[in-house]
Amino acid sequence: MEPAPQPRSVQSRSVATQQDILEAATAEFAANGYAGARVDEIAARTRTTKRMIYYHYGSKEALYLAVLERAYAGVRMMESGVEVGSLTPAEGLRQLAEATYEHHTTHPDFMRLVSIENIHCAQHLKRSPTIVVENAKAITTLEAVLRRGVAAGVFRPDVDAIDVHMMISAFACFHVANRYTFEAIFGRDMLDPGLQHAHRRLIGDMVVATLLDLRGANLGHSPAW
Amino acid sequence: MEPAPQPRSVQSRSVATQQDILEAATAEFAANGYAGARVDEIAARTRTTKRMIYYHYGSKEALYLAVLERAYAGVRMMESGVEVGSLTPAEGLRQLAEATYEHHTTHPDFMRLVSIENIHCAQHLKRSPTIVVENAKAITTLEAVLRRGVAAGVFRPDVDAIDVHMMISAFACFHVANRYTFEAIFGRDMLDPGLQHAHRRLIGDMVVATLLDLRGANLGHSPAW
């Protein structure tokens, strides 16, 4: 049964409260992990109270899942924003890689949530069919670009779209996910704004160079394809 | 003042107990994160009791730091085991990349501890000068290989050793750190034994291809160097 309709002002107040809670929860979970996050602390970051968090979301775990779905929705939007059809395969691949790099490095909370989710073996993510189905679509775009590149004779044919997505994500994720241990050991902050342009170009170079058909060059071994 | 000497059997029993605790703690912290790990659960995984954990290590945090130092020591050993001097620059670079890939994918607990440490902004790692100093030495080896490659005219000169280490680590770490979310979304287990050889070759190809001086090839943009 549907809930009784409410005056618009009350409805939008409720929606605003839920948004407020989601943003505070995103910050708290990203900062402290699932077990480390405190519902009291989330409530303190909002304009409302702990009682309302349980009223709207029911439990700490359900709130965490809502946070996760919102974060993954941002990645979907970024990916669907890349226009790839009008570019050469190499240019299109570069655009996709650089856009992913740009998104992940400017949304550190998303990346930290992914790390946290992996600590828990993606048990919450698996329960959200929306996240899985929508985000898997990234592969379709990549496949079209790779197919064109292979047909044109410029790309090697033995690396598939999931592998390429893996390489791109690995580079982009590492910057955020391992920022602190990397800086502690090597003294370099990978998210330093002064490095941004060089690293954005580097991920583009890396992906395109790896896909290029380099049978003429010396790769330090005999090519497999 | 030194502790009074003890009969060897008691000493080695004590050492064995501490090792036992360290291994159980590694598994528990890697599986559940710092806040999620339970000292009671660690005790249950050992042949001894919770009281002995506090007797030997003093606190949950100090135990975690000991676990972290032990894990990083394993990486040091792997890196120092690669003989690079007798190989060509491309071959040496490939060996270093593949050895790192091999280590990280066969030591998932290490990688999960690194993820956990990053969630906490490397605050424990920073307090261990041993880890920082010893693990930073990986850069020296890489620098020598790169210098030889640039001098021979086969490597581009504008990518430094820390960047290369970053690319290698990113690929290797991603396999373990994002294994579960990646499988949940794309249906591919990156640590599937059937993919091991192909991925090991891919990280080698990726690093060497990126470093190669490809001014003649079309990378989808004009080269910066």
Added chain:
DNA sequence: GTCTATATATCGATAGAC
């Protein structure tokens, strides 16, 4: 929908006998 107060459970850490 919103507040204060509190139930219930759990966990890190310790006491004290042996």
Added chain:
DNA sequence: GTCTATCGATATATAGAC
């Protein structure tokens, strides 16, 4: 060094007035 029992703090979740 090793055991059982337990303290004290803190966290999730809820009760009940308004």
